[in-house]
């Protein structure tokens with residue numbers, strides 16, 4: 214098989230962009246920096262994709278003595294100058310100059326066939342970053358690994374997998390909490406209980422209980438407290454071996470507990486805990502100090518965080534009482550957000566230079582947008598129609614006012630955009646001279662940038678740590694470790710996630726006070742799946758091993774998928790009945806859908822490898838074409854999920870894929886039809902893409918049900 218021509222790689226959008234790039238160069242030779250703006254067509258029935266360059270190009274060139282007489286002629290010229298391409302079947306102009314693109318059905322089929330022969334890896338998106346670090350899972354030694362860590366493990370693993378698939382060199386880092394002051398207390402308690410120093414795992418028993426007991430001792434006795442404090446110093450000085458040994462022992466017992474969870478989840482991580490970075494702290498802090506960033510603050514050493522530049526307030530109500538331009542936009546946002554279905558809100562801001570302000574104001578109003586909707590600010594583009602219903606303005610403004618955001622300003626009402634140093638400083642050395650979580654993270658960041666040469670460092674923790682990371686990143690920017698421009702590398706991202714809730718809407722716990730044991734949770738998912746399979750008579754049909762493996766794949770897959778399918782910022786409710794339902798958007802449903810496709814192929818009795826070599830795919834009906842096009846959009850979904858660090862984007866893609874397959878399969882006869890070969894190939898391609906999605910989500914596929 215000859216290598217595909219160069220322009221046949223990358224995502225579909227990217228490939229279309231390449232064709233338009235050629236035309237743009239010819240159409241507006243004086244604007245060489247204009248990049249093609251390609252999007253999925255807003256009217257799916259009209260076309261597949263659209264090119265949105267005409268309008269912005271027009272406003273760019275209109276004063277410069279151009280021969281064009283408006284955006285539409287610009288669009289027409291772009292269309293005329295397109296090079297011939299077997300990818301595009303036809304183009305047409307819509308509205309003020311959008312170019313609708315219909316892809317060639319034959320080309321789509323060809324691309325899918327190529328993938329079947331060359332493998333799904335040829336569809337991997339290409340990212341511009343070479344090496345990334347994903348800092349995830351990261352539980353704390355001697356403490357319970359709770360569901361928050363489970364979320365971090367699941368989300369972090371998926372992000373790492375997607376980046377790896379996109380050919381990024383990924384360092385998977387487990388930043389375990391193995392260096393806190395808690396060790397003084399633990400070690401001292403250990404010495405007290407086992408004075409000869411010879412302890413075994415059994416002696417310590419369950420580490421959490423050991424932790425609790427030592428904490429009790431710590432809280433109740435000042436003399437013990439003092440000894441514990443000294444023990445920390447002894448440990449951290451590294452001079453006394455017995456402290457080192459006790460520490461290592463406690464870490465090892467914890468580690469074995471964590472490993473059990475990772476093993477069940479099939480997650481691989483490399484432990485580089487807080488202790489690893491300890492020797493680098495003085496170095497990192499010295500650099501920051503040399504840059505004049507570290508200040509004394511009542512005995513502690515701190516970094517003052519200054520956020521952004523000063524901004525003018527955003528006017529909500531003008532001096533004469535009229536609602537401002539901004540208030541209409543808030544009303545529009547406000548009225549749309551409560552709708553559960555709203556995933557995207559495109560705010561079209563025609564006045565350039567204002568969008569940043571909206572973003573900030575919005576961020577202030579609800580730091581995490583309550584529905585997890587995505588708000589996209591677009592300076593120019595599709596006009597959404599007249600300004601939104603005025604009735605929402607008072608409601609929206611009232612909510613802003615309730616949050617204390619609206620202030621009087623010379624008769625006008627304004628929203629002050631918070632900038633400047635309202636944030637408490639970042640403590641990097643405590644009053645007693647000791648280091649803390651932040652000092653370690655600064656040292657870790659220094660190490661990752663300078664020693665590991667990472668270009669993208671991704672931290673996966675609950676949203677509660679957002680402020681911490683914001684400060685770390687801000688300090689690194691002030692020091693020049695990171696570029697001020699966030700679109701440049703190296704860069705850092707905090708991947709925050711919401712809480713896991715129980716059915717009662719409260720933080721998920723098994724019994725009222727206990728946190729959930731992760732291993733038990735995973736075991737239960739598996740047990741329930743097994744019971745369901747036994748009920749369906751699989752005990753007689755399958756080997757014991759098959760039963761076990763399927764129950765495991767489905768059970769663990771269900772737990773992972775239930776977490777990943779939500780926008781990670783939202784809280785989600787942990788519910789076995791829901792996640793193990795074989796209908797709806799669950800892993801069970803999707804895994805079974807995949808198994809069903811495999812069984813269609815099996816039952817046809819055809820050799821699929823031979824069909825791949827000799828058969829031809831044709832996408833004749835509407836459903837076949839829709840399914841085919843969706844398959845080709847796989848790279849786009851992965852790319853979006855990667856760049857925005859949102860695994861739910863891939864889940865949505867996968868669910869959509871199975872729905873499109875269902876439509877196809879209910880409309881088109883496969884086995885025994887005249888189009889059997891072509892349709893079997895389409896089934897196979899769907900199964901291949903589904904499997905890759907499962908793989909990226911850390912889910913093991915099943916082949917029969």
Ligand code: ARG
Nearest residue numbers: 348351352353388389390674
């Ligand atoms: N150990 C921390 C916790 O359990 C998470 C560490 C996250 N990573 C980091 N580099 N701070 O909350």
